[in-house]
Structure formats: structure tokens, C-alpha cells
Amino acid sequence: MSKLKRTAILLAAGAYATMAVAPMANAAELRMSWWGGDSRHVATQKAIAACGEKHGHTVKGEFTGFDGYLEKLTTQMAGKTEADIVQVNWPWLPLFSKNGEGFADLRKLKGLDLSQWAETDLEAGSMNGVLQGLSVSTTGRVFFFNATTFEKAGVAIPKTWDEFFAVTKTIKAKLGKDYYTFNAVKETAQLLVTLAVVQKTGKDLVDEKTNRVAWTPEELASAISFLGKLVESGAIRSQKEEASDGNVNLYEKPSWSEGRIAGSYEWDSTYSKYADPLKEGQVLKPVPMLKQADAVTEGVYRKPSMVFSISRNSKNPDAAAQIVNCLLNEPEGIDALGTSRGLPASKAAAQRLGEKGEPEVRAANAIVMAASGPVVSPFNEHPEIRSAFIDTLEEYAYGQLTAEEAAEQIIDSTNDVLAKFD
Numbered sequence: 001m002s003k004l005k006r007t008a009i010l011l012a013a014g015a016y017a018t019m020a021v022a023p024m025a026n027a028a029e030l031r032m033s034w035w036g037g038d039s040r041h042v043a044t045q046k047a048i049a050a051c052g053e054k055h056g057h058t059v060k061g062e063f064t065g066f067d068g069y070l071e072k073l074t075t076q077m078a079g080k081t082e083a084d085i086v087q088v089n090w091p092w093l094p095l096f097s098k099n100g101e102g103f104a105d106l107r108k109l110k111g112l113d114l115s116q117w118a119e120t121d122l123e124a125g126s127m128n129g130v131l132q133g134l135s136v137s138t139t140g141r142v143f144f145f146n147a148t149t150f151e152k153a154g155v156a157i158p159k160t161w162d163e164f165f166a167v168t169k170t171i172k173a174k175l176g177k178d179y180y181t182f183n184a185v186k187e188t189a190q191l192l193v194t195l196a197v198v199q200k201t202g203k204d205l206v207d208e209k210t211n212r213v214a215w216t217p218e219e220l221a222s223a224i225s226f227l228g229k230l231v232e233s234g235a236i237r238s239q240k241e242e243a244s245d246g247n248v249n250l251y252e253k254p255s256w257s258e259g260r261i262a263g264s265y266e267w268d269s270t271y272s273k274y275a276d277p278l279k280e281g282q283v284l285k286p287v288p289m290l291k292q293a294d295a296v297t298e299g300v301y302r303k304p305s306m307v308f309s310i311s312r313n314s315k316n317p318d319a320a321a322q323i324v325n326c327l328l329n330e331p332e333g334i335d336a337l338g339t340s341r342g343l344p345a346s347k348a349a350a351q352r353l354g355e356k357g358e359p360e361v362r363a364a365n366a367i368v369m370a371a372s373g374p375v376v377s378p379f380n381e382h383p384e385i386r387s388a389f390i391d392t393l394e395e396y397a398y399g400q401l402t403a404e405e406a407a408e409q410i411i412d413s414t415n416d417v418l419a420k421f422d
Helices: 003-026 038-055 069-079 090-096 119-124 147-153 161-175 187-201 217-232 239-244 268-275 317-329 331-337 347-353 359-370 383-397 403-419
Strands: 029-035 058-064 085-088 134-146 263-267 284-287 302-310
Touching: 029 038, 029 317, 038 058, 038 317, 038 331, 069 090, 085 090, 085 317, 090 302, 119 134, 119 302, 134 147, 134 268, 134 317, 134 359, 147 161, 187 217, 187 263, 187 383, 217 383, 217 403, 239 383, 263 268, 268 284, 268 359, 284 359, 302 317, 317 331, 317 347, 331 347, 383 403
Parallel strands: 029 058, 029 085
Antiparallel strands: 085 302, 134 263, 134 284, 134 302
16 A cells, blocks of 8 residues: 555544544533422433433433532522533522523524423423423423212213202202311412413413513402302311311312312322322212313413423523433433423424323313413412412402402502512
């Protein structure tokens, strides 16, 4: 072989080697933080290892339980030391990014296939119109009814609120006064009131344009009176009765396990928590939203269970975006994560996972995803707003406030909190 030919071969080999390692030239060392239990920790570590290997990056996991995570993240955000990829509880978005500047703008990063999310999911993960987090999974409130109790009374599970009040009378008459068609305590009571307003008006609690309560006092008072009607009709127990029992969790009550409380309005992902305690032979079913006669929407309360955000302080935001896309949209991440964070919001992940997961949970989630309703603001779950809402409903339940007074108090206290975010 001539010297000229050997030189040509060596140059060609060198060029090939340069091409082969080119993707590694941009290799990044990244950090990802999340909370969860052991199964989620294991799944996520496998996923970031697989995605890191695929894209030529190293991803270090920083994980813990839920308790203390917010405090730790708050400290890190203040010091600009947060991880490159951050799992964020959806209601925290206003706390960290009220102007849409707390995290990187995900629409500006390369490597994210945003077409895999419904536009409502992208809106829910946005603050001030800036995409701050990608929904990992979507959850929502759905009606669970004990089909066995309804069969025992010889009535069908209701499809509307008018039917609901009618069958309540029948169940009381046939099975006894200690039978209740529904449950509504604290957060569930708040969300039932919210549902009643939203169905009639089509409006979420917060008007995004004004950053104030979108409901009028009259609209909210009507919904609070609806909660009162549930008590007066014997459909639910009063707050006084619940308090006298120590406000025990619904799934821990004998009246629930025995079918004497025949329904509730819960997160779709919690089906097993409520189905498992039921006595043998009883069947719990997720059912479509009960609608009022003059409803303009089903009023579904649908939200991201959590989001993945990317730090605005990351030195390698595009590399972080590659990893996030892999975790949520690509086979390596999808297979490793599975349903460790619920049924995925990404269309690609949902299609790949197919029928994995509990059939009843999938059925409940399908109801949530198909139902109509406005985009829900994370301010609905701001700790101060939720606490004031629930406390005021308790004052109403004890007769300390009228529905009109309670509505005014809720609106005023909510607007006071929202004003802090102007």
C-alpha cells in the first residue's frame, strides 16, 4: 500500500471517528429532582439512565418523599441551585412562576415534541401565557357510585342531578334513613360547589385576564345553596354529623364499606382506595358527570397531577429538554416510567402503554378526559384560597353565615390572595 493511500485511509478513519463521537461533544451533566415512593424512585432512575444513555447525557437523580419537598425546592429556587429538570406540583406554579419567568420557556427549547399534549394541557402548564411545565399525567374528579346499593333499592345509578334527588328519596324509603346517596366533606364539598358554579356558568374560579374571581356573588351563592340542598334532602350528612364522628376518612368508615354511603366525587386515580374497603359482593363504578338541567358544560375539574419543568438557570436547557422528551414521549422513557405517575398525558405514551393499568382507573380517567369544562387555574388549590373556601363552607354549614354572606366572604378572601400575584 502506498504512503499516499495509507494517509487517505487514516484521514477517512479520523473523519468517521469525529462523526461517531459528534453527538457526545454536547454531552451534558444534568440533575433531576422529584418526590414519590419507592416504586416511583426505581422507575425514574431506570428511565433517566436509559434516556441519558440514548442521548449521550449523564442524569443524576435527587429524590425524596413528598413531605419537605416544597420547602427544599423553595430554598433551591431562591438560591438558583434547583436541578435542571424539576418535578413540580401543579398548584405550585403560581408560587414559583407567577409571571411565567420562574422556569425555562419550554416552547423555546429544542427537542420537545409538544404536539403530544392537548392544548388544554399546555394551557394548564402555562403561567402568563408562557409554558412552564409539561403535564406528566392528567387527573380529575369523577363520580364513584356503589352499584350494589342502587340495585338493592331497585333504582338505576343517576345520570343527572334531578335523577339523583329522585333516587335519594327512593333509597331512603326502601333502605332506611341511615342510607346516604353521597359524600361531601371539606375538599369534596368545595369541589362540588365549584362544579355547581362551573356547570351553570362555564367559568373557572379565576379569570386569567383580571386575576380575580370570575364568579359573581349570586352565582356562587346559588352553588352554596345547592350544597345545602344536598344536606336537606338527606343525600349527604351534615358537617355537624361528620364532625361528631371525628371527620374520619370516607374509605375508613363502616358506612362506606357496608354501602350505606353510596357515592362520592373523588380523583380518578384513587379508585382502588375507595373500592378495596367495600365488603364482598359490592361493586364501585366510575360514572359520567351528573349535570344540572341548565348546565352549559359538564364542568369537569381536570388538571395536571404534576409537571416536569426545566430550570431557567440550567447551563444545558436543550439537553434537559431532550431528556424530558425522552421520559415522556420516547419508548425508553415511557417503558421505564410505566404508570408510576399515573396514566400519562402524552399521546405517545398513552398509545404505547395501551391497556396497562387498572381497568376501572382507566375507565374513570377516560370519563375525565372526555368531559367538557374550562381550563382550571392552579389558584384553585392555592393553600390560602382552599383553606378560606373550606372554612367558610363550614361556617355556612353551622348556620353562622347565609349562602349570600358565604359567597361574599369566599370571593373577598380569594381576591385578597390573588392580589398578591398582580
